[in-house]
């Protein structure tokens with residue numbers, strides 16, 4: 001028996017961002033269905049999303065604020081956090097504190113955490129677990145396009161004639177995208193799929209060609225492809241001349257390898273290389289999908305640019321069924337990027353190293369100061385905790401003792417940090433147990449706000465369960481701490497719709513088409529409109545129709561409006577130290 005209308009919300013597990021209908025029955029059971037109207041999944045769900053109803057019980061939940069293992073009132077906990085952070089900053093400066101946040105946060109949570117650290121504390125020491133999976137794509141996009149832009153959309157996966165999957169096990173990691181591709185190939189069996197992965201994963205079940213590349217052979221492979229495209233006249237000379245710069249240098253760098261070097265670096269034989277190169281060269285509608293096998297690498301950014309180089313050389317960008325396509329792991333890695341949730345970015349895709357951007361954000365926020373330089377990235381942040389430079393650390397919605405590399409050192413660092421706050425849903429994680437202050441956060445079914453999926457689609461997460469115990473949404477916790485630190489006027493939000501409206505307004509502030517991320521159409525969104533907000537893709541400039549793809553006009557966000565080829569170093573590199581010569 002269903003008690004009320006289903007709630008339209010979004011799956012919190014991966015970057016596909018599937019729409020969900022959640023039904024709460026009178027006995028409190030939660031039924032989960034795919035939302036047939038959501039453009040990410042059109043009703044499909046994978047086994048993870050389908051099982052969400054089994055995750056909403058209160059077992060293991062952190063339900064009350066705690067200090068030193070004792071339950072305390074919210075006021076006491078917030079006062080302590082505010083005063084400890086303020087005193088640490090007063091004594092040691094803004095860079096003595098840090099936030100480590102998460103792609104599990106909603107965009108509005110992320111926005112206020114970033115605003116507090118970068119605009120009001122005056123440090124950029126906020127970084128996110130998304131750093132570990134997405135930073136290479138962000139850097140690669142910015143190097144090529146002048147902006148962190150994913151140009152394509154999911155529809156491209158269905159209308160492409162060739163899909164190249166690089167370092168991506170979609171069948172497990174983005175199952176609904178995999179299902180969409182399987183369905184498209186069922187309708188058009190002539191569609192070709194290539195998998196480039198050292199392992200023969202479950203995704204290989206649907207592919208026409210598997211290239212079992214050596215780990216880290218991707219830069220060599222796509223550089224050799226660039227040379228092949230030039231030699232076989234498969235490049236788009238007009239597009240290169242009108243819309244790009246740096247092609248000659250990139251090609252010269254790519255030409256540095258002979259066939260023996262290519263075989264050595266990629267581990268692929270000539271027959272496989274030829275099959276892939278010829279297929280890529282003759283197929284205009286090509287989408288190259290890449291994810292963690294590309295991003296999580298010592299040369300992740302170069303891999304991203306090696307792929308983008310081939311798309312720029314063939315003009316396969318901004319066109320239906322033709323795009324490089326980075327797919328995100330976490331549900332809101334993209335939302336985090338939009339609000340500048342990394343230590344080297346600024347809100348609304350602005351640049352922390354750019355004085356004009358800093359000044360613009362400072363004026364918009366009416367902030368006393370905006371951090372003047374990049375902060376510590378995730379690994380460096382925990383090194384700074386370990387060596388005592390960071391004296392107060394707030395971890396939100398993530399468990400770095402388990403998820404960071406070199407976990408033992410991370411645990412030691414957190415254990416020895418003078419003041420650690422963790423806001424989380426779960427009472428006993430490996431990280432929570434080292435926190436002096438534990439703040440109970442709202443979980444998926446209790447939260448309200450927005451997330452952005454891999455195709456730039458912003459969707460609502462809507463709460464359908466009451467807040468249990470004294471759990472509170474992350475945005476509320478951050479804003480209350482900000483008030484205790486003396487920044488009340490800038491953090492006086494009543495709901496996530498007000499935060500979303502401010503985020504939208506900042507994205508459109510003095511933009512005039514100069515920045516890719518612009519959802520200025522929503523700057524005056526009301527609470528009711530926010531409640532009803534349907535999934536949409538950015539950008540949404542004021543007064544303009546939206547487009548589901550970017551760069552359709554061949555204009556990029558660099559100074560000269562041209563995309564940049566990247567010249568890549570092809571000297572073989574040892575990415576594992578001699579003492580540990582193993583790649584997993």
Ligand code: SF4
Pocket residue numbers: 011012013014015016017018041044045046047048049050174175176177
């Ligand atoms: Fe959730 Fe991802 Fe599965 Fe969709 S594909 S239901 S977003 S885990």
